[in-house]
Amino acid sequence: MLDGAKTDTLLDVSNIEVIYNHVILVLKGVSLSVPKGGIVALLGGNGAGKTTTLKAISNLLHSERGEVTKGRILYKGEPIADLNPSTLVKMGVIQVMEGRHCFQHLTVEENLLTGAYTRKSAKETAEDLELVYTYFPRLKERRKSQAGYTSGGEQQMCAIGRALMSRPETILLDEPSMGLAPQLVEQIFEIVKRLNEEQGVTFLLAEQNTNVALRYAHYGYILESGRVVMDGPAKDLRENPDVKEFYLGMSDKGRKSFRDVRSYRRRKRWLS
Amino acid sequence: MDPVVLNTLEVILNGLMAGVMYSLVALGFVLIFKASGIFNYAQGVMALFAALTLVGLQTGQVPFAHLINAIFGTQLHHFGWELPSILAILGSMAVMILFAFLVERYILKHLVNQEPIILFMATIGLAFFMEGFGDLMWGADIKKLDVGLPQGGSFWLEEQTAGWASEGSDYYGMYIDVLDVWATMIAVALVVALTLFSQYTKTGRALRAVADDHQAALSVGISLRAIWVIVWAIAGFVALVAGIMWGAKLGVQFSLSLIALKALPVLMLGGFTSIPGAIVGGLIIGVGEKLFEFAIGPMIGGATENWFAYMLALLFLVFRPQGLFGDKIIERV
Numbered sequence: 001m002l003d004g005a006k007t008d009t010l011l012d013v014s015n016i017e018v019i020y021n022h023v024i025l026v027l028k029g030v031s032l033s034v035p036k037g038g039i040v041a042l043l044g045g046n047g048a049g050k051t052t053t054l055k056a057i058s059n060l061l062h063s064e065r066g067e068v069t070k071g072r073i074l075y076k077g078e079p080i081a082d083l084n085p086s087t088l089v090k091m092g093v094i095q096v097m098e099g100r101h102c103f104q105h106l107t108v109e110e111n112l113l114t115g116a117y118t119r120k121s122a123k124e125t126a127e128d129l130e131l132v133y134t135y136f137p138r139l140k141e142r143r144k145s146q147a148g149y150t151s152g153g154e155q156q157m158c159a160i161g162r163a164l165m166s167r168p169e170t171i172l173l174d175e176p177s178m179g180l181a182p183q184l185v186e187q188i189f190e191i192v193k194r195l196n197e198e199q200g201v202t203f204l205l206a207e208q209n210t211n212v213a214l215r216y217a218h219y220g221y222i223l224e225s226g227r228v229v230m231d232g233p234a235k236d237l238r239e240n241p242d243v244k245e246f247y248l249g250m251s252d253k254g255r256k257s258f259r260d261v262r263s264y265r266r267r268k269r270w271l272s
Numbered sequence: 273m274d275p276v277v278l279n280t281l282e283v284i285l286n287g288l289m290a291g292v293m294y295s296l297v298a299l300g301f302v303l304i305f306k307a308s309g310i311f312n313y314a315q316g317v318m319a320l321f322a323a324l325t326l327v328g329l330q331t332g333q334v335p336f337a338h339l340i341n342a343i344f345g346t347q348l349h350h351f352g353w354e355l356p357s358i359l360a361i362l363g364s365m366a367v368m369i370l371f372a373f374l375v376e377r378y379i380l381k382h383l384v385n386q387e388p389i390i391l392f393m394a395t396i397g398l399a400f401f402m403e404g405f406g407d408l409m410w411g412a413d414i415k416k417l418d419v420g421l422p423q424g425g426s427f428w429l430e431e432q433t434a435g436w437a438s439e440g441s442d443y444y445g446m447y448i449d450v451l452d453v454w455a456t457m458i459a460v461a462l463v464v465a466l467t468l469f470s471q472y473t474k475t476g477r478a479l480r481a482v483a484d485d486h487q488a489a490l491s492v493g494i495s496l497r498a499i500w501v502i503v504w505a506i507a508g509f510v511a512l513v514a515g516i517m518w519g520a521k522l523g524v525q526f527s528l529s530l531i532a533l534k535a536l537p538v539l540m541l542g543g544f545t546s547i548p549g550a551i552v553g554g555l556i557i558g559v560g561e562k563l564f565e566f567a568i569g570p571m572i573g574g575a576t577e578n579w580f581a582y583m584l585a586l587l588f589l590v591f592r593p594q595g596l597f598g599d600k601i602i603e604r605v
Contacts (some may be wrong), residue, residue: 039468058491060487060490060491062384063385063486063487063490063496064385065385079334084495085490085491085493086490086493086494086495088493089492089493090493094492095491097487097488097491098493101485101487101488101491102485102488103480103481103485103488103489104484104485105480105483105486105534105599106480106481106484107475110477110480111481113474113477114477114478114481114492115492116475116494117478117492117493117494118492162492163492165413166492166493216470262364
């Protein structure tokens with residue numbers, strides 16, 4: 001699994017450019033591929049283009065006045081750039097948005113049930129609900145409370161659970177760690193890993209928390225100002241000196257103290 | 273019983289039923305506001321248009337007769353047949369569903385993700401357009417609407433209550449308009465149906481989800497365009513019911529669209545996002561203005577019904593801006 005290229009590719013993004021509002025060029029040629037059954041991490045700082053990449057794939061860009069102007073996005077070999085989000089959900093690609101976006105005034109259970117909107121069978125929906133509750137027992141306890149009143153961690157679980165209700169093949173997970181305590185982040189990623197192994201769900205996740213993401217992902221892409229600047233199996237990225245220094249805060253001498261950082265001592269090689 | 277008590281009772285009953293009539297109009301606003309955050313200025317005109325269509329279909333009017341006559345020099349006005357009320361109501365409903373489609377297709381679709389104020393202005397434009405279009409289609413004259421609902425005072429109730437007064441007092445029984453009683457029953461049925469629909473059906477849940485978070489609704493595969501058509505069609509249906517009730521009371525004419533103004537204070541009281549709120553708000557305003565006029569009106573020269581509702585709404589805006597039942601804005605710190 002570590003060398004993703006050998007397994008069949010589920011999602012293939014090649015050289016896409018995204019422009020917001022007809023003027024702002026956000027992605028300047030991003031290419032990536034996600035193998036079936038893989039966990040692929042999209043890393044990078046604020047404004048690197050992680051969220052935009054995910055939204056370009058899930059086609060949520062249109063409602064934000066963004067547009068894919070170049071390149072192509074293939075899912076199982078089919079172009080998906082012109083489909084609307086609901087068709088994509090039916091095809092098995094669903095996005096969990098950054099910042100959770102639970103339906104605040106609906107109960108947790110109602111939130112989960114809206115996830116099954118594209119599904120027809122009531123019986124399957126009931127089964128899926130039970131399945132989601134086995135992965136997130138906490139949600140079962142809070143099923144009758146309004147989602148707006150649950151904690152950040154519970155809302156993240158609710159958002160992931162809601163996506164699961166559509167029986168997805170691929171989940172695009174945007175910043176699952178946002179605003180959560182380290183222990184909870186670990187819990188969420190543990191569940192992502194289990195879903196991947198037990199249910200065969202493929203994940204493409206955008207993360208700022210490089211450390212956690214690289215421990216759970218199989219493969220990683222590093223984005224910087226709208227370009228992929230480095231990619232490789234997660235294990236290699238973890239060992240890469242540049243990644244260590246710029247994203248993991250480690251140098252050859254172990255953990256770096258902020259006192260020592262006067263300027264970038266070593267230029268990032270990829271920025272010429 | 274003392275006639276004063278009986279009079280007060282009569283005022284309260286009439287107030288409650290007047291309130292239901294306000295609620296009917298307010299309901300249409302709430303539905304659209306909840307689902308799309310749009311304050312639909314055209315709701316009153318939609319009621320007028322629905323009522324015009326109903327009368328037009330019922331009496332077999334030729335649509336756009338004036339326009340056709342002006343261009344071709346013909347003398348068209350009626351087809352010469354009359355539709356039974358029930359068919360005319362169904363026909364009007366079909367027209368309102370078509371209207372919902374057109375609004376989505378030609379207005380809302382192009383304004384996705386715009387500021388609420390822009391959508392609001394679009395509905396103002398829509399209101400003016402509909403007003404003119406309704407006149408052009410069905411003519412601007414005042415029409416009588418009769419779908420067979422009974423109207424006028426109930427003699428039975430007058431006789432029953434006349435005996436309640438204490439001996440020798442000058443009391444002739446209560447006056448209650450039967451149409452108001454019907455309106456109340458229909459409104460109750462409508463609200464029960466809408467509540468059940470939004471709480472217990474998949475589409476209803478999707479409607480509430482869209483009301484909460486457009487983006488998230490899109491991301492789970494709910495089609496916003498379909499939802500908007502559904503919401504506007506339901507609002508059109510509510511407008512039709514309001515149009516029938518108010519049209520039967522006042523006649524179908526331009527001023528029917530102004531009933532929307534009475535719905536505003538109802539919404540401020542009940543909250544823009546709550547269906548029960550629209551009902552309770554309407555009842556409070558109905559009873560409030562009738563009682564105020566009855567008890568305090570004579571002391572200050574009367575005609576308080578014109579401003580009482582707005583004053584009450586103002587007080588609410590100051591002390592409880594989300595209204596009685598409006599969604600509390602949930603904010604996590």
